[in-house]
Amino acid sequence: MFRTTLIRIVLAPFALLYGLVVLLINFFYEIDLLKASKFSIPVIGIGNLSIGGAGKTPHIEYLIELLKDYINVATLSRGYKRETTGFRFVTNDDTARTVGDEPLQYRRKYQDIVVAVGESRAYAIPQIMLKYSQTQTILLDDSFQHRAVEPGLNILLTAYDNLFTDDYLLPAGRLREWRSGYERADIIIVSKCPKVMDENNRQQIIGKIQPKSYQTVYFSYYEYGYPYYLYNPAQRISLDDKLGVVLLSAIANTKYLLDYLDDTVGSVFEIEFTDHHMFTTQDIERIIKVYQNTPDERKILLTTEKDAMRLELFKDTLKAHNIPVFILPVKVRFHFEESSKFDQQIKNFLLDFKV
Numbered sequence: 474m475f476r477t478t479l480i481r482i483v484l485a486p487f488a489l490l491y492g493l494v495v496l497l498i499n500f501f502y503e504i505d506l507l508k509a510s511k512f513s514i515p516v517i518g519i520g521n522l523s524i525g526g527a528g529k530t531p532h533i534e535y536l537i538e539l540l541k542d543y544i545n546v547a548t549l550s551r552g553y554k555r556e557t558t559g560f561r562f563v564t565n566d567d568t569a570r571t572v573g574d575e576p577l578q579y580r581r582k583y584q585d586i587v588v589a590v591g592e593s594r595a596y597a598i599p600q601i602m603l604k605y606s607q608t609q610t611i612l613l614d615d616s617f618q619h620r621a622v623e624p625g626l627n628i629l630l631t632a633y634d635n636l637f638t639d640d641y642l643l644p645a646g647r648l649r650e651w652r653s654g655y656e657r658a659d660i661i662i663v664s665k666c667p668k669v670m671d672e673n674n675r676q677q678i679i680g681k682i683q684p685k686s687y688q689t690v691y692f693s694y695y696e697y698g699y700p701y702y703l704y705n706p707a708q709r710i711s712l713d714d715k716l717g718v719v720l721l722s723a724i725a726n727t728k729y730l731l732d733y734l735d736d737t738v739g740s741v742f743e744i745e746f747t748d749h750h751m752f753t754t755q756d757i758e759r760i761i762k763v764y765q766n767t768p769d770e771r772k773i774l775l776t777t778e779k780d781a782m783r784l785e786l787f788k789d790t791l792k793a794h795n796i797p798v799f800i801l802p803v804k805v806r807f808h809f810e811e812s813s814k815f816d817q818q819i820k821n822f823l824l825d826f827k828v
Contacts, residue, residue: 481645488645495642495650502620509623510595514602515610515826517819518624520617522637522654523647525748526725527630528664528805530575530779531695533612535805537583539816544823545587545607549597550576550614552590554749560591560600574749574782575614581782594622610823617657618649626822629658631682633666633692634728638681658688660818665729666694670808691815692808697733700775700799703785704792710773710799712737717769719743721760721776721784723750730777730801742767750783757787761794774798 501507517536521527533548540546552561552573563572563580572580572590580588587605591597594613601608613624631637637655640646655661663678670692684690702708712718718738722730723746734741744763746756764774774796776784781800784791791798807815 481641484645488642491644492642492651499620499650499654507620509620510598511623512598512602512611513828514598514608515626515823516598516613516622516624517610517626517628517822518613518616518622519628519630520613520615520619521630522617522650522652523631523635523640524643524649524725525647526635527632528693528695529615529630530578531803531805532628532630532662532664532693533579533614534582536612536819537579537586539819540610540823541583541586544609545605546610546612547587547589547601547605547608548576548579548612548614549589549591549594549601550579551592551619552576553615554751555590558592560589560593560597562604563588563590568786569783570751570786574779577782578778582778594619598622617654625826626660626819627658628660628662629655630662630664631655632726633663633678635726636663636678636681655682656685660815661688661690663690663692664694664805666692666808668694672809675809689818691811693805694808695729695733696804696806698802698804700773700801703781703788703798703800706800714739715771717742717767717772718775719760719764719767719772721774721780722746723752723780723783724748724777734775740769752783752787754787757790761791761796764796765794772797775801777801778803 502509519529519533537546550573555573556570563576567577569577576588576590587601587608589597589601598611616624617629637648637652640648642648661682661684675692679690682690699709699711716738717740718734720741720743725748727745744760778800
């Protein structure tokens with residue numbers, strides 16, 4: 474704790490300088506010196522104030538599942554860490570290198586929606602509408618700080634164990650802008666909550682956030698499914714306390730996942746990389762060696778769906794070494810029986826949308 478505090482004190486001047494730049498940019502948007510584009514289609518933005526780990530991808534998938542059977546949905550992402558630039562639609566022939574891991578995940582799982590990437594959201598949205606004029610709503614991935622487009626509905630995520638109210642500006646903390654940025658949100662979701670929460674805990678967090686009168690606060694958690702086989706997704710297994718797991722992860726925060734596995738399987742050995750790390754041949758060699766040297770007699774290599782998008786580039790190599798790779802799916806659930814309330818708020822936004 475003392476070391477963390479000392480580091481924050483040392484980095485405070487840099488955080489202040491960074492914060493002043495962000496403050497100036499936001500001020501320019503507030504006085505219309507910089508103008509945000511608005512569109513004649515309902516746009517839902519999903520983002521957070523921090524640099525990752527709040528669970529944007531599963532929450533976007535929740536929205537896709539909620540809407541895709543009723544209206545034509547499109548998702549738009551930057552395509553973080555892809556090797557291409559500019560606007561493009563994501564196809565089944567793409568890889569994580571060409572479009573990024575999260576957009577590829579949407580494409581793999583939801584064949585009946587439009588998936589696109591583009592650094593400029595203001596340019597990308599007209600391109601989507603030009604080719605897919607039947608599109609009825611666009612989900613903007615990680616859009617909170619990208620103010621060139623003004624969503625009709627802004628959803629802000631903040632992780633239960635790292636609320637934005639307790640965090641600090643980069644580089645002293647993980648915030649990408651001042652805490653006051655939360656005021657732009659219409660909906661605030663406290664994500665990655667424990668599976669069991671009581672009303673007292675809920676009110677304590679609401680008291681920290683101090684939502685505005687126009688904001689609704691929800692609390693969500695993850696429900697993990699049966700892992701499926703990388704080489705044959707129709708094949709699934711159950712996790713149990715006799716199974717050893719080598720967990721391969723390159724996500725912003727693994728604590729929530731590790732807590733789940735510690736309570737579910739016999740042993741966990743973690744191979745951890747930085748968020749969105751693009752695996753190399755050397756990484757794969759190391760992963761194979763670590764797996765082979767793990768002593769458990771009954772074991773699997775387990776990874777997340779997002780990591781699997783980057784890992785599949787080496788699927789043949791892993792299969793040749795008889796590494797049983799399984800992918801752990803996850804779904805978002807809401808506490809306090811508020812899923813129907815959340816669903817209805819999204820539907821009401823779409824029904825009431827006016828140009």
